[in-house]
Amino acid sequence: MRIEAKHLTYIYGPGLPWEKRALSDVSFSIESGEFIGLIGETGSGKSTLVQILNGLLRPTEGTILLDGSDISNRKVDLHRIRAQVGLVFQFPEQQLFAETVADDVAFGPKNLGVPKEEIGKRVDEALLKVGLRPQSLRDRSPFTLSGGEKRLVSIAGVLAMRPKVLILDEVTAGLDPKGKKEILARIQLLHRVEKATIILVSHDMDEIALLSQRILILKEGKLILEGSPVEIFTRAQDVRSAGLDLPTLPRILSDLRCRGFQLPTAIFEVGEAARWIRKELFRAAD
Amino acid sequence: MYPETRSCTVWKLLFPAEGQPLWQWWIFRITDLGIWKACFMSLRLALLVFVTTLLTLVTSPMDLTDALDRLFSFLKVLRIPVHEIAMMMTIALRFIPTLLEETDKIIKAQISRGAPLDRGNIFRRMRGFVSVLIPLFVSAFRRADELAQAMEARCYRGGEGRTRLKEMRLSSEDLWATALALLFCAGTLAFNWMPYRWL
Amino acid sequence: MLNALLIPTEGEVLVDGLDTRDSRNTWAIRQRVGMVFQNPDNQIVGTQVEEDVAFGLENLGIPRQEMRRRVEENLTRVGMLAYRQHPPHLLSGGQKQRVAIAGVLAMQPQSIVLDEATSLLDPKGRLEVRKILVQLHHEGVTLILITHLMEEALLADKLVILNEGRIVLSGSPQEVFGQSEMLRHCHLEAPTVVRLAQALRDQSVALPNRILQVEELVDELCVLKRSI
Numbered sequence: 275m276r277i278e279a280k281h282l283t284y285i286y287g288p289g290l291p292w293e294k295r296a297l298s299d300v301s302f303s304i305e306s307g308e309f310i311g312l313i314g315e316t317g318s319g320k321s322t323l324v325q326i327l328n329g330l331l332r333p334t335e336g337t338i339l340l341d342g343s344d345i346s347n348r349k350v351d352l353h354r355i356r357a358q359v360g361l362v363f364q365f366p367e368q369q370l371f372a373e374t375v376a377d378d379v380a381f382g383p384k385n386l387g388v389p390k391e392e393i394g395k396r397v398d399e400a401l402l403k404v405g406l407r408p409q410s411l412r413d414r415s416p417f418t419l420s421g422g423e424k425r426l427v428s429i430a431g432v433l434a435m436r437p438k439v440l441i442l443d444e445v446t447a448g449l450d451p452k453g454k455k456e457i458l459a460r461i462q463l464l465h466r467v468e469k470a471t472i473i474l475v476s477h478d479m480d481e482i483a484l485l486s487q488r489i490l491i492l493k494e495g496k497l498i499l500e501g502s503p504v505e506i507f508t509r510a511q512d513v514r515s516a517g518l519d520l521p522t523l524p525r526i527l528s529d530l531r532c533r534g535f536q537l538p539t540a541i542f543e544v545g546e547a548a549r550w551i552r553k554e555l556f557r558a559a560d
Numbered sequence: 561m562y563p564e565t566r567s568c569t570v571w572k573l574l575f576p577a578e579g580q581p582l583w584q585w586w587i588f589r590i591t592d593l594g595i596w597k598a599c600f601m602s603l604r605l606a607l608l609v610f611v612t613t614l615l616t617l618v619t620s621p622m623d624l625t626d627a628l629d630r631l632f633s634f635l636k637v638l639r640i641p642v643h644e645i646a647m648m649m650t651i652a653l654r655f656i657p658t659l660l661e662e663t664d665k666i667i668k669a670q671i672s673r674g675a676p677l678d679r680g681n682i683f684r685r686m687r688g689f690v691s692v693l694i695p696l697f698v699s700a701f702r703r704a705d706e707l708a709q710a711m712e713a714r715c716y717r718g719g720e721g722r723t724r725l726k727e728m729r730l731s732s733e734d735l736w737a738t739a740l741a742l743l744f745c746a747g748t749l750a751f752n753w754m755p756y757r758w759l
Numbered sequence: 760m761l762n763a764l765l766i767p768t769e770g771e772v773l774v775d776g777l778d779t780r781d782s783r784n785t786w787a788i789r790q791r792v793g794m795v796f797q798n799p800d801n802q803i804v805g806t807q808v809e810e811d812v813a814f815g816l817e818n819l820g821i822p823r824q825e826m827r828r829r830v831e832e833n834l835t836r837v838g839m840l841a842y843r844q845h846p847p848h849l850l851s852g853g854q855k856q857r858v859a860i861a862g863v864l865a866m867q868p869q870s871i872v873l874d875e876a877t878s879l880l881d882p883k884g885r886l887e888v889r890k891i892l893v894q895l896h897h898e899g900v901t902l903i904l905i906t907h908l909m910e911e912a913l914l915a916d917k918l919v920i921l922n923e924g925r926i927v928l929s930g931s932p933q934e935v936f937g938q939s940e941m942l943r944h945c946h947l948e949a950p951t952v953v954r955l956a957q958a959l960r961d962q963s964v965a966l967p968n969r970i971l972q973v974e975e976l977v978d979e980l981c982v983l984k985r986s987i
């Protein structure tokens with residue numbers, strides 16, 4: 275699904291004393307099947323933007339086109355939008371409520387009016403997509419699962435609505451390294467195998483650099499930078515001025531550059547960085 | 561004025577119990593006493609709102625609970641856990657904003673999963689509310705649990721032997737304020753016994 | 760368990776020579792071992808910053824004068840004095856954790872246990888808290904840091920790695936992060952700097968084993984470059 279945002283502005287509590295302009299004049303487009311990384315410091319408007327894309331908030335100004343049709347129009351049925359653009363909130367496991375995992379995952383499709391026979395199929399399919407075994411999990415209470423599993427189940431709850439675009443707001447926050455790795459691997463599979471369009475919101479630059487094809491950077495509600503990870507993290511100065519840090523390797527490499535090494539900074543893999551550094555050391559020797 | 565106050569006043573105005581009718585149409589009737597009572601009622605409600613707003617504006621909730629703790633400490637003799645009740649109120653006050661924020665977030669999340677919170681018949685809506693209430697309870701219990709642990713880790717063991725950071729002392733201003741409040745109450749009572757016709 | 764919130768089923772915990780199994784020691788132990796928890800929202804009791812910092816002192820029955828002094832001193836230590844009258848829900852995550860740390864410090868514990876105290880914070884908040892931790896360490900406070908973040912584990916003098924309830928590795932960060940096999944077995948990974956240094960050593964770049972911080976690596980490489 276192609277997403278086109280034109281001049282989006284969002285104001286919380288317009289006209290009130292605590293009026294807050296969370297987004298101003300943001301325009302971008304996302305092609306079908308892309309993996310987008312959305313970053314920006316705290317309060318830069320990332321969550322506001324994804325809630326607009328999901329149809330939870332109506333933009334104060336501007337338009338959003340999903341496959342060419344305008345969803346900011348008041349006549350559009352927002353429930354249909356929410357099914358097409360799935361949003362996984364931060365700490366989604368806090369929204370689990372049903373007695374069994376299957377019931378919880380079924381909540382979305384049931385609300386969409388999917389026929390009963392199909393719901394069971396969708397539940398199993400969604401659980402498999404996040405790497406959980408439906409047979410052993412279906413009838414367990416979601417509250418007895420581990421933190422990582424709970425999170426996977428809640429992602430399955432969104433996938434069961436069969437969205438064409440999946441938005442994940444800080445999906446690895448608070449997990450242990452193993453849980454993080456697992457979730458990221460699943461998301462990468464969804465992107466590669468299912469050809470899902472993915473928007474990943476994160477504070478973890480390493481994660482963003484490794485996974486995204488294109489990065490959008492927000493600062494104080496404005497879209498200030500846009501490009502591939504290599505393009506973005508080569509511009510270390512701009513990234514830092516947005517209140518963000520570089521991923522770990524580019525940070526080391528840019529420190530080395532400051533000390534006279536001639537190296538590219540946008541490298542995200544340890545082995546490759548080591549090769550570049552070695553080459554540079556021996557180039558100096560020749 | 562607040563909408564509740566307004567509708568209540570309108571009710572009094574249109575359906576008075578007694579008095580001389582001034583104007584009548586179908587079941588609606590406006591009487592002199594009705595007008596009087598409506599004015600009285602709106603004044604009373606406005607005053608109520610005004611006074612409580614004033615109280616919350618000039619006194620922090622924490623001071624209020626502290627004051628209650630002190631004021632009712634004599635009840636401890638009757639084995640009423642005054643300190644615990646005051647502590648509960650403090651914690652409730654501390655967590656209200658947190659829980660409100662959380663409710664907002666959960667509602668949004670469930671709506672984005674298509675929860676029928678804003679449409680459909682009453683049964684569908686009820687199911688939608690369950691999906692908000694249960695997570696809210698679960699989270700409130702978890703918070704309570706963690707908070708209890710954090711409090712114990714900081715040596716909390718009830719009211720015994722506790723000292724307080726904030727000192728509360730009765731000053732002459734407090735005495736004047738109390739006297740004024742008592743006078744006001746007495747005046748109100750006296751007014752209440754006077755028949756309307758005297759005014 | 761270290762501060763007698765849990766009592767061991769078997770074995771004993773001695774804090775400063777006090778046995779946690781003896782309930783008479785409980786309060787003395789909790790005063791000696793302070794705890795900072797993961798969720799900043801669920802450990803702040805007061806409706807004002809200074810009230811929260813005073814909470815532990817109130818429980819200990821400290822006189823008011825002394826209490827005021829300690830509240831001010833410790834809010835200054837974590838750089839939150841300017842916020843003393845603020846309601847906690849208007850603070851950022853990092854600020855809340857700093858208030859929680861001040862509340863524990865005010866009780867003058869001998870050591871502080873931080874249970875994933877930064878895991879729910881954004882990078883800025885994390886940095887704020889880490890700065891305070893480094894500063895406290897310099898002041899001589901014993902810190903026990905429970906963390907999933909390897910970059911944070913580097914701050915420690917000594918590391919202990921637990922897997923399935925057993926100690927599998929312990930030692931200096933250099934020693935522990937050298938054991939990549941064992942780490943992988945516990946689903947952990949050495950910090951990027953350490954792995955990069957390792958990769959360079961594997962490609963026969965002569966780097967010493969003790970590199971942990973970015974600055975160390977950069978310095979060493981500069982020295983190497985000049986010498987080659």
Ligand SMILES: Nc1ncnc2c1ncn2[C@@H]1O[C@H](COP(=O)(O)OP(=O)(O)OP(=O)(O)O)[C@@H](O)[C@H]1O
Binds near residue numbers: 314318323
């Ligand atoms: N419900 C609300 N009412 C008023 N202001 C709000 C509301 N939600 C967010 N804001 C404000 O809008 C701005 C953008 O918030 P948003 O949540 O989109 O930021 P974010 O980039 O997601 O931050 P984070 O990284 O902390 O999640 C912030 O300044 C925030 O204070």
Ligand SMILES: [Mg+2]
Binds near residue numbers: 320321322443
């Ligand atoms: Mg956000």
